[in-house]
Amino acid sequence: MSKIPTTVITGFLGAGKTTLVRHLLAHAPRGKRIALIINEFGDIGVDKAILAGCGDETCREEDMIELSNGCICCTVAEDFIPTMQALLARPDKFDHIVIETSGLALPQPLIRAFNWPEIKAQVTVDAVVTVADAAALAEGRFAADEAAIDRLRQSDDMLDHETPLGELFEDQLMAADLVILNKTDLIDSVTLGKVEASLRAEMRPGTGLIHAHNGHVDIAALLGLGLGSEADIANRPSHHELEHGGEAHEHDDFDSFSLRLPAVAGKDELLAAIETTIRTHDVLRLKGFAAIPGAGARLAIQAVGPRLTTYFDRPWNDGEVCETALVVIGESPLDHAAITASLQRAMTVVA
Structure with a gap:
C-alpha cells in the first residue's frame, strides 16, 4: 500500500x-480527499474559521484538526503523533494530508517525526513548503539578512533589541523543499530581485522558489512532489537543535494571548485602536474577527507588524455570538493587561 503524502507548510x-x-x-x-492539521496560536480558532467551507468537497470541516497546545515542534509526542494516528485509523482514507504550522514552528522536529515507527509505514513528507513575505523582507522585517535589519534599527523600535527571529527564519528556509515568495505584488521588480537574492543565499542548493500574490500558485507546484523529505533530515540543520543537542524546546522568547469583547464602537475606532496598540506594545502579529455595529457580516482582521488588512469574510450565522475575538502574538513578555486595556479604551467598548 502506498504511503499518504503530506505537505508541511x-x-x-x-x-x-x-x-x-x-x-x-x-x-x-x-475527488481528492485532504486532511488538514492546523497549528494555531491561542484558544480562538481563527485559521480554522477562515478555512472552513472553502473546500467542502476536498476537505470537510471534520477533516480539519486544530492543535493549539503550543508550537507543534515542541509537542510532537504529546499532540502531533496521536493526531496522525487518529487520522490514519479512520476507515475512509485520505489522499493527502496538509499541515499548516504556526509562524514560530521549527520544521525540523516535525519532519523528523515522520520517521517515528507509529507513522513511518503509512505516511511520507511530500514536500516542505516555506512561505515568505516579500513586502516584509523588503522592509527588513523577519529577514535573515542582518545588514538589512541593522539599516532599519533607527526607524523601527521593534528591532532595537536582541531577537531570535532571524535565526528562526533561516531555519524555516533551510528546511524547505520549495519557497513561495508571497505578496510580490506589493514591491517593485528591482526590490523583488534583491529580496530573492537574499533568500537564495540562505536556501539549500536545489530548493525551488516561486513568486505568488494572495497565495495564488499552481496546485501542481504544491502537491505530488514526492520528495520524501524525512529521509533527508540530516541535510537540514537547525540553529536551535544544534544549540540544544538535537532536542526540540519551548520558544520562551514568544508570548501570545487571546481576548474577547462583546462589541466595539465602530470599524474606524477598532482599526485605530489596533494600530496604536501594535506601535505602543511591539506586537508582532494580531489576527481575529470583529463584530461591527450595523454590519451583518464579521470583519476578519490580519495585522503583521504595522501592516493591517481587514475584510468582511462571511455573514454571522444564526445563533452565533457576535463578538470581537483577537489573538495577540509578540516577543515575551507581552503585557497582557496593558494591551487589553489599550484596546478597550481606544475602541470605546459598548455594553
Missing part, C-alpha cells in the same frame, strides 16, 4: 500560510 508570522492553504483547498483536483 511553514513560514513566518503573517507570511500568508492560511491564504495559501485556502487557495489549495479551493483548487485541489476534484
Whole structure:
C-alpha cells in the first residue's frame, strides 16, 4: 500500500500560510480527499474559521484538526503523533494530508517525526513548503539578512533589541523543499530581485522558489512532489537543535494571548485602536474577527507588524455570538493587561 503524502507548510508570522492553504483547498483536483492539521496560536480558532467551507468537497470541516497546545515542534509526542494516528485509523482514507504550522514552528522536529515507527509505514513528507513575505523582507522585517535589519534599527523600535527571529527564519528556509515568495505584488521588480537574492543565499542548493500574490500558485507546484523529505533530515540543520543537542524546546522568547469583547464602537475606532496598540506594545502579529455595529457580516482582521488588512469574510450565522475575538502574538513578555486595556479604551467598548 502506498504511503499518504503530506505537505508541511511553514513560514513566518503573517507570511500568508492560511491564504495559501485556502487557495489549495479551493483548487485541489476534484475527488481528492485532504486532511488538514492546523497549528494555531491561542484558544480562538481563527485559521480554522477562515478555512472552513472553502473546500467542502476536498476537505470537510471534520477533516480539519486544530492543535493549539503550543508550537507543534515542541509537542510532537504529546499532540502531533496521536493526531496522525487518529487520522490514519479512520476507515475512509485520505489522499493527502496538509499541515499548516504556526509562524514560530521549527520544521525540523516535525519532519523528523515522520520517521517515528507509529507513522513511518503509512505516511511520507511530500514536500516542505516555506512561505515568505516579500513586502516584509523588503522592509527588513523577519529577514535573515542582518545588514538589512541593522539599516532599519533607527526607524523601527521593534528591532532595537536582541531577537531570535532571524535565526528562526533561516531555519524555516533551510528546511524547505520549495519557497513561495508571497505578496510580490506589493514591491517593485528591482526590490523583488534583491529580496530573492537574499533568500537564495540562505536556501539549500536545489530548493525551488516561486513568486505568488494572495497565495495564488499552481496546485501542481504544491502537491505530488514526492520528495520524501524525512529521509533527508540530516541535510537540514537547525540553529536551535544544534544549540540544544538535537532536542526540540519551548520558544520562551514568544508570548501570545487571546481576548474577547462583546462589541466595539465602530470599524474606524477598532482599526485605530489596533494600530496604536501594535506601535505602543511591539506586537508582532494580531489576527481575529470583529463584530461591527450595523454590519451583518464579521470583519476578519490580519495585522503583521504595522501592516493591517481587514475584510468582511462571511455573514454571522444564526445563533452565533457576535463578538470581537483577537489573538495577540509578540516577543515575551507581552503585557497582557496593558494591551487589553489599550484596546478597550481606544475602541470605546459598548455594553
